[in-house]
Structure formats: C-alpha cells, structure tokens
Amino acid sequence: MTSEITVNGRRYAAPSEPTVVVCIDGCEQEYINQAIRAEVAPFFESLATRGTVLTADCVMPSFTNPNNLSIVTGAPPSVHGISGNYFFDPEQGVEVLMNDAKYLRAPTILAEFSKAGRKVAMVTAKDKLSALLGCGLEGVRFSAEKANEATLADNGVDDALAKIGLPPPTVYSAQLSEFVLAAGVWLMKTMRPDIVYLSTTDYVQHKHAPGTPAANSFYAMLDKYLSSLDKMGAVIGVTADHGMNAKTDSVGRPNILFLQDILDARFGAGACRVILPITDPYVVHHGALGSYATVSAPAPMLAEVTQCLGALEGVDHVLDNATACARFELPNDRVGDLVVLAKRLFTLGTAAEKHDLAGLTAPLRSHGGLTEQQVPLLLNRPIRRETNSRLRNFDVFALALNRTI
Secondary structure, eight states: OOSEEEETTEEEEOOSSOEEEEEOTTOOHHHHHHHHHTTOOHHHHHHHHHSEEEEEEOOSSOSHHHHHHHHHHTSOHHHHOOOSSEEEETTTTEEEESOSGGGOOSOOHHHHHHHTTOOEEEEESSGGGHHHHTTTOOSEEEESTTGGGOOHHHHSOOSHHHHHTOOOOOSSSHHHHHHHHHHHHHHHHHTOOSEEEEEOOOHHHHHOOTTSHHHHHHHHHHHHHHHHHHHTTOEEEEEOSOOOEEOBOTTSOBOEEEHHHHHHHHHOTTSSEEEOTTOOSOOTTTTTOBSEEEEEOOGGGHHHHHHHHHTSTTEEEEEEHHHHHHHHTOOGGGSOSEEEEEOTTOEEESOGGGOOOTTOOSOOEEOOSGGGOEEEEEESSOBOOOOOOOOBGGGHHHHHHHSBO
C-alpha cells in the first residue's frame, strides 16, 4: 500500500491511525459553545486543551452539496464542479438536481485512498449525497436514509439496521444524524477502517436555535459518539458544510424576497429565470428558502436587472458571473448570469406560489450567504500550523492526515 496519495494537486499522507472526518451539517459555532456551557459536551470542551480548535470558511454558496464535495475532494467547486444542490442544465434545457455522480469533475480523497488499498467507509444522512460522496469508492458507502436497502454488492455492507442496532430513522429527525454517528462507531468496532467520512443532516439546526433544549440534546448526542470514537484511538476531524442563522423579522415572521415575482413584475413574465441552488428533495424544514440565488437574463437587460435587485432591502450583493465565480471559486458554466446574496436575516425565493411554507412550524432558520460561511474546524489532536493563511473547511483531511502531532 502506498504511503501517500495526491488528489486534486494536494498530498495526503496515509493514516497511521484510523482517521474519522465528520461534517456536522449546519453547525453554527454557537451550537457547540452553548452545549459546552450547558455542560453536556465534554468531548467538545476537551479539545481546547488537548486538541485543536479553529475557525474556517466554508465554500460558497454555503449549501450542503458543494461543501460536502469540497471536503472530500480537498478543493473548491471550480475544481469538483458541484456549485449547488440544484442548477439549470443548459445541455438539457431544464432545472435539475446535481445529485448524480456524472456532475462530479474531480476524484475524491475517499475514492483514491480506497484504490490505493486502504479500507475506506462513508456514511451520509440523506441519500441525496450518497452517489456523489461514494463515487469511485471501493468500500463501505451508504446513507442512513436508505440503510435498510444497503447490500454488500452495492454498498459494501448488508443488514445495516441489525448490525448498527437502531431502528430506521425518518428523514426529518435528529435520529437520522444519530444513525450516521452510530454507524461510524460500529464501523470502528468491527472493521476499523483507515478512513471514515460521516456526514449528518441539519434538520435540528433549521428548527432550533443554539442553546435551546433540543439543540443542546442533539450536540450531547454527537458528543457521546465522538467520545466513543476518540476512546477507540481514532484521529477525529470535525467541521461543517455551513452555518445557520435566523431569517425572520423581530416578531418571528420569515423575511423572504420572492425574486421571480419581483423580476416578472418589472420586466415581464419569464424574461428572467431565478434558480435557488438550496432546492433538493428535502425542503419541508426550510421551504427551499436560502440566502443565495442565481439569475439568468438576456445580456441587454443585465445592467438593469442588477440595479433592480441591488436596490432591494435585504439584498447584500449582486455579482455578475465572472466576478462571482472568481471570488467564490465556482464553475462558470454552472452558475447563472448573476449571483444574488441576501443579508443575514433574509432569504430569497422564486415565486411565492411555488414555496410551500406549511412545514415551517418554527421561525425560519436557513443559510446560503456569506453570513453562514464561518464554521468550526476541530481536531482531537494538536497540529503543526505551517502558516497563518486562510483556513477552509476542505482543509480538514489535510490537517488530520498531514499535520497532527
């Protein structure tokens, strides 16, 4: 077996100890702080004295798919091609989910280590990420959502529910994330892989603010499983795909700018197309409302459309394709003519009639903008800091494998 691999221009040393990287979906840093203050997160608290506690930037847009793929490729979306959960595919002429592995333009660290003869496992909460994260991986790869369907041939494991010892979780629940962590502990006890990647869901973070009983209970659960992995000798790296913020006014009503309605009223129905890259099959908890949108419009109209959107209360930035892709390291061909970013308390929608808000049983919390870009970057080992350069969430594998002491 090789002692190191190179993936997307970055070198990764082969692990001398089992290495587990965990992406806590929607983990605004204050969630961990509040859980520590409530004295329910001793593992997280211990990292300040025996490990590494850093802050990093996630990639933009601050959504699930682009960030998970950046973490497992060690590269920005301009390299791996996943610019959101959803985009307009000009080849097909339709709006599509970017869940198929055919959209991935770069190999993953997981796949390359498995091909180099290392034991690798990946467990994700929602099945939407399974094909992308498991692309090329020769090992265990399955989702908690469809663990009951996992087979040895397709997923590297069968009878997962009985082996892990938990009932099948529902998609909109904290139990979906718990299943992921429980699977990680089971894998470490039974297979002891060299590399494990665990990715949770942000259902709790969309519903509950930091410090609330439900949030603290969720982080206590995470802490318990991470402590178990720690006691089994694993090197653990923890980061997030994005943060999370309230998106409401002072009495809890959702702040939404319905961009398609606004542009249709100003320029005529269908003159512009608004895409919300947060859109995926699981929109009950956020109504497909995030703080990042792309807009396509005829070239002669772009300046006027930019001015119209930029004047809206709640809009932070309106950037053209070239500017946005250069600033955020995005693939130009998978981003619209304009990128719109909302301010911290605002979300962006298409047309009001296209958003079902019935599932918003709690004040709206969401993500996607620059205000959700800072995330934790934690390790249960000290590291060698080579420079004080900007840290990204997709540096977590390099830190865990190359720089732990």
